[in-house]
Amino acid sequence: MTSADWPLYEVFLRGKRGLNHVHVGSLHAADAEMALHHARDLYTRRNEGVSIWVVAAKDITASSPDEKDPFFAPSGDKVYRHPTFYDIPDSVPHI
Amino acid sequence: MGFDSAYEAISEDDPTADARWAFGTGFDDPLAGVDTSLPDGVDGADVAAYCVMLGDDALIASQRLQQWITRLPELEEETAIANIALDLLGQARLLLTRAGTADGTGRSEDDFAYRREPGEFRNVTLAETGVEDFGGLVLWLLAFSTWRLALTARLRTSRDPVVAAIAASAVKELTYHREYAAQWVVRLGDSTEYARARLVAALPLVEGGLPELFATTEVERRLADAGVAVDPSELHAEVDGVLGTVLGEIGMQRHDVAGGDEPLGRDGAHSAGFGALIAELQEVARQHPGATW
Numbered sequence: 001m002t003s004a005d006w007p008l009y010e011v012f013l014r015g016k017r018g019l020n021h022v023h024v025g026s027l028h029a030a031d032a033e034m035a036l037h038h039a040r041d042l043y044t045r046r047n048e049g050v051s052i053w054v055v056a057a058k059d060i061t062a063s064s065p066d067e068k069d070p071f072f073a074p075s076g077d078k079v080y081r082h083p084t085f086y087d088i089p090d091s092v093p094h095i
Numbered sequence: 096m097g098f099d100s101a102y103e104a105i106s107e108d109d110p111t112a113d114a115r116w117a118f119g120t121g122f123d124d125p126l127a128g129v130d131t132s133l134p135d136g137v138d139g140a141d142v143a144a145y146c147v148m149l150g151d152d153a154l155i156a157s158q159r160l161q162q163w164i165t166r167l168p169e170l171e172e173e174t175a176i177a178n179i180a181l182d183l184l185g186q187a188r189l190l191l192t193r194a195g196t197a198d199g200t201g202r203s204e205d206d207f208a209y210r211r212e213p214g215e216f217r218n219v220t221l222a223e224t225g226v227e228d229f230g231g232l233v234l235w236l237l238a239f240s241t242w243r244l245a246l247t248a249r250l251r252t253s254r255d256p257v258v259a260a261i262a263a264s265a266v267k268e269l270t271y272h273r274e275y276a277a278q279w280v281v282r283l284g285d286s287t288e289y290a291r292a293r294l295v296a297a298l299p300l301v302e303g304g305l306p307e308l309f310a311t312t313e314v315e316r317r318l319a320d321a322g323v324a325v326d327p328s329e330l331h332a333e334v335d336g337v338l339g340t341v342l343g344e345i346g347m348q349r350h351d352v353a354g355g356d357e358p359l360g361r362d363g364a365h366s367a368g369f370g371a372l373i374a375e376l377q378e379v380a381r382q383h384p385g386a387t388w
Contacts, residue, residue, distance in 0.1 A: 028170075029171065033278070034278075034282075038175070041171065041175040042174050045174075047122055
């Protein structure tokens with residue numbers, strides 16, 4: 001069996017202090033259980049994480065680079081969507 | 096960010112560590128705060144001899160695993176085997192260092208690893224057993240890590256505080272090694288005829304090293320009585336049980352292996368290829384006497 005036969009898995013790690021799982025890379029494995037082992041061996045060797053998710057790459061639906069403009073450009077000039085156009089009272093310190 | 100030492104950058108105390116989540120923080124030293132004095136009524140030479148046995152088991156098994164680097168079937172397995180070899184090397188370093196302090200000679204881990212003759216090594220011969228292929232490797236690793244896990248799990252309550260601390264940290268590593276090996280043995284045993292045949296072919300070689308694992312030397316007997324060591328004969332049932340469970344998953348039969356005149360490696364009697372293994376281990380250190388790394 002060669003790597004070409006093994007499907008690709010994407011690896012997400014939650015760091016000790018981090019709140020969210022963050023994508024760290026990908027690997028090949030025969031199934032999800034092996035992917036978890038490989039992820040442990042490849043991506044947590046330097047004490048990076050306390051939790052691992054693996055997801056088969058084929059199960060991820062991603063936005064296409066071709067759709068970049070219609071997807072994301074329209075929000076680029078709408079600064080008024082940020083809640084920055086009002087004064088913060090002095091009695092509210094931590095914003 | 097300026098640091099006096101690279102280790103400061105990865106310490107838990109660093110207030111800027113939050114932002115660098117991708118690098119691990121909070122490393123701990125398994126021997127931090129551990130009392131290094133010998134327990135009352137225990138001979139330091141015995142403790143040293145025992146630590147050399149357990150340290151050599153780890154050192155030699157690690158060296159065998161390292162020989163597989165670049166020869167494994169997948170890149171991911173390369174890293175897995177390298178990690179396991181590195182775990183065992185870490186255990187060996189702590190145990191050999193303890194040996195040098197316990198017997199009062201002050202010998203360093205390097206003195207033990209690089210400046211002894213093959214006949215002075217005290218590892219069990221299973222640790223030095225060379226296998227032919229990946230199937231043999233995972234079967235060998237299953238047997239070795241099952242036995243070492245059973246042993247170190249009991250050593251966590253050793254009266255020697257250093258041995259107990261080393262064991263407490265090693266148990267977590269060995270639990271993973273055993274799981275890694277077991278899942279590969281089951282995978283291969285359940286897959287193709289060829290993969291299964293490779294396991295079947297390797298089984299007698301691995302089984303041949305088992306009787307020695309449960310033989311008790313004089314040093315072990317004395318230290319077991321003193322609550323420092325584990326009498327290896329106590330491990331037999333657990334190791335047989337685990338191996339039976341894993342091999343039972345794939346319907347593989349164990350053979351009855353009669354012991355000979357054990358112990359072998361604990362007495363310094365090693366197999367034919369052992370000299371070459373030690374020569375490879377010591378080559379760089381012998382070419383550059385006094386070098387530090």
